[in-house]
Amino acid sequence: MRILGVDIGGTKTLVGVVDETGTVLAKERIETPGALGPGVNLPAILNACDSLGHTFDAVGIGCGGPLDRRTGTLLDVPNLPGWNGVCLTQVFEERFKVRAYLDNDATAAAMGEHIFGAGKGVDDMVFFTMSTGIGGGIIAGGKPYRGSADYAGEFGHHTIKTDGPECRCGSRGCLESLASGTAIARIAGERVRAGNASSLKNVTEITAEAVLHAALAGDELAREVWDEAMENMGIGVANVVSILNPSLVIIGGGVTRAGDALFEPVRAVVKKRVMKPIGELVKIVPAANGDLFGLYGAAAIALDEIRQYKEIPNVDFAGADLH
Amino acid sequence: MRILGVDIGGTKTLVGVVDETGTVLAKERIETPGALGPGVNLPAILNACDSLGHTFDAVGIGCGGPLDRRTGTLLDVPNLPGWNGVCLTQVFEERFKVRAYLDNDATAAAMGEHIFGAGKGVDDMVFFTMSTGIGGGIIAGGKPYRGSADYAGEFGHHTIKTDGPECRCGSRGCLESLASGTAIARIAGERVRAGNASSLKNVTEITAEAVLHAALAGDELAREVWDEAMENMGIGVANVVSILNPSLVIIGGGVTRAGDALFEPVRAVVKKRVMKPIGELVKIVPAANGDLFGLYGAAAIALDEIRQYKEIPNVDFAGADLH
Numbered sequence: 001m002r003i004l005g006v007d008i009g010g011t012k013t014l015v016g017v018v019d020e021t022g023t024v025l026a027k028e029r030i031e032t033p034g035a036l037g038p039g040v041n042l043p044a045i046l047n048a049c050d051s052l053g054h055t056f057d058a059v060g061i062g063c064g065g066p067l068d069r070r071t072g073t074l075l076d077v078p079n080l081p082g083w084n085g086v087c088l089t090q091v092f093e094e095r096f097k098v099r100a101y102l103d104n105d106a107t108a109a110a111m112g113e114h115i116f117g118a119g120k121g122v123d124d125m126v127f128f129t130m131s132t133g134i135g136g137g138i139i140a141g142g143k144p145y146r147g148s149a150d151y152a153g154e155f156g157h158h159t160i161k162t163d164g165p166e167c168r169c170g171s172r173g174c175l176e177s178l179a180s181g182t183a184i185a186r187i188a189g190e191r192v193r194a195g196n197a198s199s200l201k202n203v204t205e206i207t208a209e210a211v212l213h214a215a216l217a218g219d220e221l222a223r224e225v226w227d228e229a230m231e232n233m234g235i236g237v238a239n240v241v242s243i244l245n246p247s248l249v250i251i252g253g254g255v256t257r258a259g260d261a262l263f264e265p266v267r268a269v270v271k272k273r274v275m276k277p278i279g280e281l282v283k284i285v286p287a288a289n290g291d292l293f294g295l296y297g298a299a300a301i302a303l304d305e306i307r308q309y310k311e312i313p314n315v316d317f318a319g320a321d322l323h
Numbered sequence: 324m325r326i327l328g329v330d331i332g333g334t335k336t337l338v339g340v341v342d343e344t345g346t347v348l349a350k351e352r353i354e355t356p357g358a359l360g361p362g363v364n365l366p367a368i369l370n371a372c373d374s375l376g377h378t379f380d381a382v383g384i385g386c387g388g389p390l391d392r393r394t395g396t397l398l399d400v401p402n403l404p405g406w407n408g409v410c411l412t413q414v415f416e417e418r419f420k421v422r423a424y425l426d427n428d429a430t431a432a433a434m435g436e437h438i439f440g441a442g443k444g445v446d447d448m449v450f451f452t453m454s455t456g457i458g459g460g461i462i463a464g465g466k467p468y469r470g471s472a473d474y475a476g477e478f479g480h481h482t483i484k485t486d487g488p489e490c491r492c493g494s495r496g497c498l499e500s501l502a503s504g505t506a507i508a509r510i511a512g513e514r515v516r517a518g519n520a521s522s523l524k525n526v527t528e529i530t531a532e533a534v535l536h537a538a539l540a541g542d543e544l545a546r547e548v549w550d551e552a553m554e555n556m557g558i559g560v561a562n563v564v565s566i567l568n569p570s571l572v573i574i575g576g577g578v579t580r581a582g583d584a585l586f587e588p589v590r591a592v593v594k595k596r597v598m599k600p601i602g603e604l605v606k607i608v609p610a611a612n613g614d615l616f617g618l619y620g621a622a623a624i625a626l627d628e629i630r631q632y633k634e635i636p637n638v639d640f641a642g643a644d645l646h
Contacts, residue, residue, distance in 0.1 A: 066600075123471070124470055124471035136566075138566075138567075140463055140468055141468075145463055145464075145468075145567075146568070147447055147567055147568025147569060148446070148447035148568055148569055148570035148604070148605075149568055149570070149600075149601070149604055150568070151568040151598075151600075151601045152566065152567050152568040153566070153568075154565040154566065154568075154598060154601065155565075155566060157565050157597075157598050158561070158562035158565045158566055159483055159558045159561065159562055159596060160482055160483065160485055161483075161484060161485045161486075162483055162484045162554075162555065162558055163484075169598045170595075170598070171561075171595070171596040171597070171598075231485075232485065235482045235485055238481070238482065238494075239481035239482055239562065239566075240566060242477040242478075242480050242481045243459075243461075243475065243476070243477065243478060243481055243562075243563060243566055243567070244461075244468075244470055244475050244566070245469070245470025245471055245472060245473070245474040245475040245476075245477075246470060246471055247471035247472070272493075272494070273482060273494045274480075274494070275474075275477060275480050275492045275493070275494075277389075277472075277474075278472070278474045278477065281471070281472055282471075
């Protein structure tokens with residue numbers, strides 16, 4: 001069984017063919033600037049899939065939401081202007097004559113880690129993405145848990161500080177507003193601009209990476225900002241652990257390149273904040289799928305659906321029926 | 324099918340016989356003061372079950388944790404000193420010659436609302452208890468979701484205020500420390516003792532109920548304390564909604580006797596804090612099982628297990644095998 005995985009993003013799209021063992025037979029990352037819209041980007045994505053030069057038995061597509069996975073249609077995705085109403089599964093099914101499945105990228109990434117990555121064989125686990133934003137996915141009893149309307153896993157938009165900063169979602173004190181890559185950069189920038197001494201004054205663009213580097217080099221302001229963000233991330237992880245009692249938390253996304261500087265404080269906070277024995281039973285590890293998490297996730301979603309023989313989108317196409 | 328439900332508490336125990344339609348055929352509430360221990364309380368509970376005068380096909384037992392539902396054994400339950408290691412399912416199976424099932428009381432209460440109460444037919448829902456503490460139970464896809472080690476649903480012990488008050492669990496800023504009945508009484512008491520003007524100065528014992536009554540009568544301090552607690556409860560509910568995307572939140576427990584004074588602010592906060600459309604899709608309602616939630620919960624747990632024909636405790640007894 002080979003799956004074409006398609007991870008559509010607002011700036012880049014990753015496509016590749018993955019087999020059931022997790023071997024990537026071919027892959028390509030192409031630029032898909034949001035401003036160009038689906039009229040330009042969608043044909044480019046389809047051509048990239050063609051050019052991989054491999055056959056496949058199904059297509060899995062991961063994308064930021066909101067989307068309707070039952071009909072395979074994108075809704076009003078913030079970073080994909082113009083795609084509202086595009087039935088992606090139909091487009092791929094008509095082009096490649098195999099079944100296609102669409103899911104939220106965070107759920108897909110969680111499933112990718114469960115099938116191919118650090119969560120193999122772990123039935124009750126959660127996945128955090130930690131990059132510009134903070135997202136999440138839940139695996140419950142070995143299956144993606146999507147809640148009542150496929151919106152479960154908004155880990156980044158739960159409140160950890162009632163009177164915290166405003167969040168782009170309209171609430172305040174959300175985990176994302178206090179611990180995402182964007183938040184780390186924003187908080188450091190605010191403190192530098194407020195006149196506090198810091199080597200970050202000389203940095204062209206303050207990013208989370210720059211904050212970490214400055215912190216490791218002994219910059220006090222950067223260290224405080226980093227430590228606070230990790231404390232807050234630890235609290236966010238602790239909250240999800242208290243609510244869901246997973247045996248494993250996997251954290252992926254750009255900020256996790258920080259390695260121990262991230263995982264050590266997060267683990268310490270979880271141990272401190274979560275009731276015994278829940279906090280002691282949970283393992284917190286980096287994602288194994290690395291930069292390919294979107295590709296593995298998209299493939300995992302299709303693989304999971306096929307293995308279950310259910311929730312197949314009811315799309316009519318003149319291709320081989322896998323079932 | 325008739326179930327004997329047994330809801331064991333640190334001060335009182337409720338036993339009753341419930342049929343599949345939710346009709347309570349008989350019930351009795353007896354005093355079981357924790358200090359007397361299982362040597363006195365357990366025979367009293369068994370006698371109360373006998374005195375109900377009804378036959379039944381299985382026993383469901385709900386109890387505060389920690390407990391091991393697989394073996395049917397209580398562990399070191401804080402308000403049940405001396406019960407550590409008591410295999411309750413074995414005791415009931417030997418006495419009544421039918422299968423017995425033990426579960427956490429919050430999961431049981433959630434399942435009681437799902438099968439008999441306000442959550443009938445709702446597959447993805449959560450249940451909050453709001454009394455001296457705050458507990459929770461999760462129904463995912465029509466089944467109790469217990470996480471990796473049966474500890475899921477610790478809604479009361481997730482942080483909503485990073486620098487909030489110390490909580491009895493060892494963490495700080497937990498929902499329970501800011502919105503439980505105990506917390507409402509404690510916060511009001513602190514402010515009264517700090518010398519602030521309030522009619523609560525004349526109250527013998529400041530309880531959550533006393534705070535609500537004073538608030539409704541126009542007492543400013545009481546009103547502030549109540550409003551803050553409801554804002555915090557709303558944030559706690561919002562967090563669980565963001566993480567799990569249930570279509571229904573049911574809140575039960577003593578504090579919910581406040582009615583609209585509780586549900587209206589909680590609904591408003593959820594609408595304000597949770598991303599659209601998640602926050603708009605969710606309904607927040609009072610528990611329907613009222614003071615019998617423990618009885619219905621215990622019965623529901625047994626009914627659910629029997630209906631699934633699985634996870635039967637492997638206890639040897641000379642009774643009829645239901646399977």
